[in-house]
Amino acid sequence: xxxxxxxxxxxxxxxxxxxxxxxxxxxxxxxxxxxxxxxxxxxxxxxxxxxxxxxxxxxxxxxxxxxxxxxxxxxxxxxxxxxxxxxxxxxxxxxxxxxxxxxxxxxxxxxxxxxxxxxxxxxxxxxxxxxxxxxxxxxxxxxxxxxxxxxxxxxxxxxxxxxxxxxxxxxxxxxxxxxxxxxxxxxxxxxxxxxxxxxxxxxxxxxxxxxxxxxxxxxxxxxxxxxxxxxxxxxxxxxxxxxxxxxxxxxxxxxxxxxxxxxxxxxxxxxxxxxxxxxxxxxxxxxxxxxxxxxxxxxxxxxxxxxxxxxxxxxxxxxxxxxxxxxxxxxxxxxxxxxxxxxxxxxxxxxxxxxxxxx
Amino acid sequence: xxxxxxxxxxxxxxxxxxxxxxxxxxxxxxxxxxxxxxxxxxxxxxxxxxxxxxxxxxxxxxxxxxxxxxxxxxxxxxxxxxxxxxxxxxxxxxxxxxxxxxxxxxxxxxxxxxxxxxxxxxxxxxxxxxxxxxxxxxxxxxxxxxxxxxxxxxxxxxxxxxxxxxxxxxxxxxxxxxxxxxxxxxxxxxxxxxxxxxxxxxxxxxxxxxxxxxxxxxxxxxxxxxxxxxxxxxxxxxxxxxxxxxxxxxxxxxxxxxxxxxxxxxxxxxxxxxxxxxxxxxxxxxxxxxxxxxxxxxxxxxxxxxxxxxxxxxxxxxxxxxxxxxxxxxxxxxxxxxxxxxxxxxxxxxxxxxxxxxx
DNA sequence: ACGCCTTGATAAATCGATTTATCGCCCGAG
DNA sequence: CTCGGGCGATAAATCGATTTATCAAGGCGT
Numbered sequence: 155x156x157x158x159x160x161x162x163x164x165x166x167x168x169x170x171x172x173x174x175x176x177x178x179x180x181x182x183x184x185x186x187x188x189x190x191x192x193x194x195x196x197x198x199x200x201x202x203x204x205x206x207x208x209x210x211x212x213x214x215x216x217x218x219x220x221x222x223x224x225x226x227x228x229x230x231x232x233x234x235x236x237x238x239x240x241x242x243x244x245x246x247x248x249x250x251x252x253x254x255x256x257x258x259x260x261x262x263x264x265x266x267x268x269x270x271x272x273x274x275x276x277x278x279x280x281x282x283x284x285x286x287x288x289x290x291x292x293x294x295x296x297x298x299x300x301x302x303x304x305x306x307x308x309x310x311x312x313x314x315x316x317x318x319x320x321x322x323x324x325x326x327x328x329x330x331x332x333x334x335x336x337x338x339x340x341x342x343x344x345x346x347x348x349x350x351x352x353x354x355x356x357x358x359x360x361x362x363x364x365x366x367x368x369x370x371x372x373x374x375x376x377x378x379x380x381x382x383x384x385x386x387x388x389x390x391x392x393x394x395x396x397x398x399x400x401x402x403x404x405x406x407x408x409x410x411x412x413x414x415x416x417x418x419x420x421x422x423x424x425x426x427x428x429x430x431x432x433x434x435x436x437x438x439x440x441x442x443x444x445x446x447x448x449x450x451x452x453x454x455x456x457x458x459x460x461x462x463x464x465x466x467x468x469x470x471x472x473x474x475x476x477x478x479x480x481x482x483x484x485x486x487x488x489x490x491x492x493x494x495x496x497x498x499x500x501x502x503x504x505x506x507x508x509x510x511x512x513x
Numbered sequence: 514x515x516x517x518x519x520x521x522x523x524x525x526x527x528x529x530x531x532x533x534x535x536x537x538x539x540x541x542x543x544x545x546x547x548x549x550x551x552x553x554x555x556x557x558x559x560x561x562x563x564x565x566x567x568x569x570x571x572x573x574x575x576x577x578x579x580x581x582x583x584x585x586x587x588x589x590x591x592x593x594x595x596x597x598x599x600x601x602x603x604x605x606x607x608x609x610x611x612x613x614x615x616x617x618x619x620x621x622x623x624x625x626x627x628x629x630x631x632x633x634x635x636x637x638x639x640x641x642x643x644x645x646x647x648x649x650x651x652x653x654x655x656x657x658x659x660x661x662x663x664x665x666x667x668x669x670x671x672x673x674x675x676x677x678x679x680x681x682x683x684x685x686x687x688x689x690x691x692x693x694x695x696x697x698x699x700x701x702x703x704x705x706x707x708x709x710x711x712x713x714x715x716x717x718x719x720x721x722x723x724x725x726x727x728x729x730x731x732x733x734x735x736x737x738x739x740x741x742x743x744x745x746x747x748x749x750x751x752x753x754x755x756x757x758x759x760x761x762x763x764x765x766x767x768x769x770x771x772x773x774x775x776x777x778x779x780x781x782x783x784x785x786x787x788x789x790x791x792x793x794x795x796x797x798x799x800x801x802x803x804x805x806x807x808x809x810x811x812x813x814x815x816x817x818x819x820x821x822x823x824x825x826x827x828x829x830x831x832x833x834x835x836x837x838x839x840x841x842x843x844x845x846x847x848x849x850x851x852x853x854x855x856x857x858x859x860x861x862x863x864x865x866x867x868x869x870x871x872x
Numbered sequence: 873a874c875g876c877c878t879t880g881a882t883a884a885a886t887c888g889a890t891t892t893a894t895c896g897c898c899c900g901a902g
Numbered sequence: 903c904t905c906g907g908g909c910g911a912t913a914a915a916t917c918g919a920t921t922t923a924t925c926a927a928g929g930c931g932t
Contacts, residue, residue, distance in 0.1 A: 156658060158918055169882050174920060184922065186880050203657075208636050209571045210918030213887045218568065220616075220636075231590065231598035231605075232815065234798045239590035239598050246590075246619055255636070257579075258615045260605055277567050277579075277614070298562075299515060413802065439593045440799055443772065456591065517888055528912050533890060543892065545910050569888030572917045 157202035166198035221249060221466060222278040225260040226285050235380060235410055236438050237455060241284055241306060244459025252467045280466045282306065285349060302469040304462045309350050310479040315469065317462045317480055319453040321351045324484040325358020328405045328433040328451050333366050335492055337403035337431060343378035343388045345407035359405060373399060378407050385414025393422045402430065409434035409441045409450055416444060427493035437487045446490030453484045516561035525557035580608060580825060581637040584619040585644050594739060594769055595797050596814060600643055600665060603818025611826045639825045641665065644708060661828040663821045668709050669838040674828065676821045676839055678812040680710045683843040684717020687764045687792040687810050692725050694851055696762035696790060702737035702747045702774065704766035718764060732758060737766050744773025752781045761789065768793035768800045768809055775803060786852035796846045805849035812843045
């Protein structure tokens with residue numbers, strides 16, 4: 155029922171070509187529109203409430219002004235780790251700014267077999283991939299269909315555009331902080347092996363120890379994971395160590411993992427930060443809600459999303475890219491869980507429902 | 514570069530019409546394809562890796578198999594209240610099931626003026642609106658462009674399809690629980706006025722009091738909001754009341770609000786649940802992380818999303834809808850914050866990174 | 873006065889599907 | 903022997919834009 159370009163042309167007493175050129179501000183030599191005609195076209199378009207049909211436009215131009223966002227698992231948003239949600243937020247914000255629309259894809263179900271192919275379709279001009287597995291078939295799909303893509307948290311590969319945060323530095327920061335507070339036996343709970351951030355964080359941890367002349371004790375490096383359960387289990391293991399072997403500080407894989415560890419420690423009747431100092435990673439909002447509040451490495455998660463979109467838009471529009479593999483800086487949010495800040499000094503500044511609701 | 518229908522037709526030695534009909538399993542009388550030709554078409558399509566261009570298909574059919582999801586604010590995902598994220602999750606899951614794709618829109622920026630119109634465009638077959646303001650222009654846009662839509666958390670309006678949860682019952686449940694534990698002075702922190710859930714919860718609270726023969730004391734009904742800050746402030750107010758006027762229990766607007774209240778109470782040196790029993794709403798995962806863990810009214814948030822999509826798909830495909838205004842049931846998750854369950858008995862069962870990652 | 877360039881505008885091709893109208897052909901019924 | 907009907911398939915129209923090729927005037931220089 156919506157007005158078409160032909161109807162506008164008819165009402166303005168001109169042709170569709172003129173309408174198209176006028177409304178798009180086309181600067182082609184081959185088609186010119188006089189000021190008078192232009193006025194009539196504007197009037198007619200306004201009168202009919204004309205909006206170009208984006209589907210038809212896409213077909214004609216080969217561009218959709220839609221970018222896809224692929225999240226690694228179906229529960230991306232419900233998962234208690236707000237990482238994906240925050241990335242999505244940054245992505246959304248930047249897409250709005252760049253006048254692109256967002257198509258959302260999550261999980262294996264849309265990516266297996268025929269469906270996988272369906273999604274990497276001509277509907278999107280480009281794709282943002284979040285923590286893609288190193289051997290994901292998505293890469294091949296994109297290559298073969300010539301769909302530009304940018305990966306968030308992926309080890310830089312020749313020719314691929316990636317956006318990462320400085321995990322090595324993050325590992326260093328967390329460990330150095332604990333060292334500066336006098337800790338000499340510091341445990342590290344490693345995140346999932348297949349996630350690209352785990353290793354550099356570990357290396358940062360090792361470097362910090364080495365630079366301070368502290369020994370590297372492999373019994374203090376525990377395979378955990380990015381969830382509550384693994385943190386809880388790992389801490390149980392630590393609590394079971396003989397006192398002489400036991401660490402006095404824990405650098406956890408992330409905030410959730412740290413929370414699990416804290417729970418295990420509390421259940422054992424030990425104190426945080428007196429018996430164990432703890433540092434988390436991601437600086438999620440619930441780092442402020444734990445008791446004591448959790449010191450955490452902050453990474454600019456939303457900026458990861460924003461940067462990825464910015465790069466992708468350049469890719470799509472054929473513009474030059476200064477740095478195809480940016481690494482965003484991290485920092486340390488110091489709270490009470492290491493004893494470096496008093497408990498309760500940093501109440502969460504939660505925003506609740508925002509004013510920016512739809513009109 | 515992708516293969517077109519014409520190329521497939523050529524390779525199979527037939528026409529585009531035959532290819533289209535075959536691949537879509539068309540049962541029209543006017544076009545028939547013999548088994549032999551069909552085989553050749555399948556072979557050719559497979560050989561070329563042919564996938565129909567969805568843009569062209571959309572233009573021809575007037576259907577895009579894309580549904581839009583509109584969230585009320587830009588920070589929908591970052592906002593510490595995981596409500597929108599969970600809704601998005603349910604929506605996504607159901608869309609995958611129904612073979613639709615998801616276009617995501619958030620906040621005022623995409624909805625003002627010309628941009629608002631751009632988004633309600635022919636690209637989507639229908640729209641899911643989450644907590645739309647009662648007077649949102651989106652409704653008119655949809656009507657005038659004949660785009661079917663379903664609203665989540667909207668007061669039922671004649672002719673509109675809505676999905677709600679039973680907030681009245683939720684208010685009742687929370688209050689009855691506190692009454693059953695012996696509380697006679699129960700405060701209620703109301704959520705934002707303009708959010709449709711606030712009033713029925715209040716009415717449920719009132720009904721529960723009335724049915725137990727307890728007096729309705731307006732000084733115990735405090736305007737708060739769905740965020741941490743308002744919970745914190747409201748609790749401060751309660752703590753400042755003269756002891757005789759002070760409630761012994763608080764039914765908060767939601768979990769975040771409850772958390773804020775708990776923080777204020779702890780800061781005042783009072784005990785939960787001994788001095789104040791607390792009930793939250795939404796049963797978010799961090800209700801399990803607070804100390805003590807928070808009793809909360811559980812609403813089936815993801816199911817809201819799923820149901821909305823199911824209804825919307827029916828709307829889009831012209832199928833009958835049994836109940837255009839379903840109200841989903843709520844329940845009570847009892848934890849330690851009211852003294853009805855021991856602290857620490859319900860550790861969070863967090864899942865961390867899911868197995869269902871993309872291949 | 874003739875050709876040339878510029879301006880203004882339109883008809884028509886294109887994008888890649890779906891869908892309708894049409895066309896042989898062969899077979900069986902009358 | 904002819905006519906109707908079912909089968910198999912194709913050409914062509916359509917969807918609603920963009921974009922290219924084409925064309926008609928009009929102004930200007932020589």
